[in-house]
Amino acid sequence: MSAEKIEDVLIVGAGPTGLSLAITLRCYGIPVRIIDRAAQPSSVSKALAIWSASLEAMQGMGVIDDFLRDGARLSALCIGDGGRQLARMEVGAGIDSPFPFPLLIPQSETERLLNARLSALGVTVERGVEFAELSQDENGVTATLKDASRTEVVRARYLVGCDGARSEVRRALDIPFEGSTEPQTFLLGDVRIDGGGLDHKNIYLWWRRGGTIALFPFEENTWRIFAMRETDSAADVPPTLDELQGHADRYGPPGMRLRDPSWLSAFRINERVAARYRVGRCFLAGDAAHVHSPAGGQGMNTGIQDAVNLGWKLAYARAGIGDPNLLLDSYEPERRAIAQNVVRAAEQKLHLAFSSGAAMRIVKDIAVSFLGNLPFVQKRLQIELSETEIVYHNGPLVALGAPPRNPARTDVGARARDAILTVEGKDQPLWPLLSESRHTLLLFEDAGSPMMSTAVATYLTDKLLGVLRFAPENDPKNHVRMRYAQQGPGWVLIRPDQVVAARGNGSDLTVLNRYLDRVLRPLKCSAIKADGARQTVGEA
Structure with a gap:
């Protein structure tokens, strides 16, 4: 070379x-x-919006405190038709995360x-x-x-x-960038809004008379208004404040007055994924x-x-x-x-959201009024948006961990969970220990039945692997065991991106050793810095 x-x-x-x-x-x-x-x-x-799974990643990057300091927590999604609110959907309830809320920033x-x-x-x-x-x-x-x-x-x-x-x-x-482009032109404006009875901790999705607008709060007293242009005669021309005010008057909560725009844009929406x-x-x-x-x-x-x-x-x-x-x-x-x-x-x-027509309006009103106020519906929507229930089903790394046919949370390919452990008599969250730049092995041992293998000890020496051993003294209420569905002895290996890499019951470490051998074994002489960061050596 x-x-x-x-x-x-x-x-x-x-x-x-x-x-x-x-x-x-x-x-x-x-x-x-x-x-x-x-x-x-x-x-x-x-x-x-920054959702829960991304906030979890922020902790791993060492920036979570900055985001929590400067962002605002969203409270609810309010959906309405004309002068009436159809549903108020709490945002955050039901999200299983150390950060069970979206952050607006x-x-x-x-x-x-x-x-x-x-x-x-x-x-x-x-x-x-x-x-x-x-x-x-x-x-x-x-x-x-x-x-x-x-x-x-x-x-x-x-x-x-x-x-x-x-x-x-x-x-x-x-x-190829595979997919399609929506035929309509959408409008966006970052504005100040007076009136309308808006709560700056809520998102508003509102429709009436065949049109829809969405309102997103951010910064101090600033809102993003999102609407669809009725005609494409000026498809690429940014909206004026008067045009957005017209949408607000026709379709939004009554009484809103828009002012002081800081950004106005017109755009087409693409739905595409790279091949x-x-x-x-x-x-x-x-x-x-x-x-x-x-x-x-x-x-x-x-x-x-x-x-x-x-x-x-x-x-x-x-x-x-x-x-x-x-x-x-x-x-x-x-x-x-x-x-x-x-x-x-x-x-x-x-x-x-943007479907129109009298019949569709009636259908949406009925569906939102009934389903939108049901707690389990609200919970499912929040979990979907939070991306905390994402499961990786495909690829050689997931296959290496021998996943079950229908993996659930904390199974192979799914995200890890936070839990409470006890250290020196004090309770503390598990999540910060899972956010370090390394794999983490949770060992659930019965008294007198240590599970540490020679292979595992090798990776400990290289600082490629952190091991947390759970026994009655640091999991006295079995909270960690319950969160990871461990009834007896067993182990769970978690990747640096907080995804479960492999797991097993009892003292059989065959799958663990196979994973460690393929993923953590140094192919060349790799060194570890004192702070846990890897030296850049090797020719890969």
Whole structure:
């Protein structure tokens, strides 16, 4: 191999997905280079909601306290027709998470907080740098980058396109963006609103006389109004404040007066998923891999979770830990299936919310009035949006853990759960211990029946694995056992992205040892920094 400088991972795009990926890699000590064509970070609000599974990921990235400090917790979704409210759906009740609520925060603030964390980890986003083209071979990727003054050709072990819906990386890889475009033009405005009896902790979905608007609160006294243009004669022209006021008057809660717009936009909605997430040493994540309607507020969240899923696998591959083909081949089947489900669900919500006609209005009123006020319906919707019940069914990494036919929460491929354990007589949450950059093994041992094997001890020495042993003294009320459905001796292995990797009952560690051998065994001499981050060694 030539002596030219080779980047470990080149990330194209510094939105929430690219920043989350860079942070995840840096938590393992992997050098990254991240570029963005925009000269300045985005100053507009864009995505507003961060759901529970993404907040769980934020803890792993070391930024959760910043988000909880600067974001606002959403209280309810209010649905109405004309002058009457049909349903008030509490948001947060029923979500099984250490963060059982969605957080409202403008995307510009999300990017600012993530960028500050990345800077603290020693990486600065290179702005005004545009990706132009790439080629790759078995050893790496050659990318051409351009800025205002020069063209640069760089080599990288891996390249990840996090460069949005119009991804140039996806284009360069010749990956089809499969799906469709909604025929209607939608309108968006960030405005101040007087009147209407609005509570700034609630979302409002309102319809009457054949039209619908949605209202999302953020910042102080600012609202996002979302509507559909009646005619496409001015499809690409941003709305005026008067046009949005007309929608509010015709379709929204009575008495609203809009003022002081800070962002006005008209756009078409795409519902698309990339046909491939990986080509050789190149990957797609976030909006480069999937786009859909804003209904449900899951687009940015799905991208952040793409990044966390891919990040630890790239870090292991780059550090010479585990089987790189197994790890990297697992990204697409795990995350693409999730994106397909999210896109489909968002499309259904959009069509239901903005369907028109007198008959449909009656049907919606009856359905929302009855079903929308049922606790179990509210709970199912919140769980779906929170993404805490996502289960990975496909891919070689899931198969390695020998999942059951119909996995439930804490089975292989599903997310881990928080629980309460006792340390030195004091109760504390389990989740922070699962959010560290390593695998975590929960050992449920009977008194006098230790289960630690020589193989497990080897990975402890390498600091690739954390072990938590549960006995009467630290699980006196059997809370952890109940949360992980353990009736007797057994074990549960949790991945760095808080997904259950494998589990077993009794003292049989066959599946565990097989997983550890394929995923945690150093292929080359890998070192661990004192803070737990992996040194970047090896030639993967």
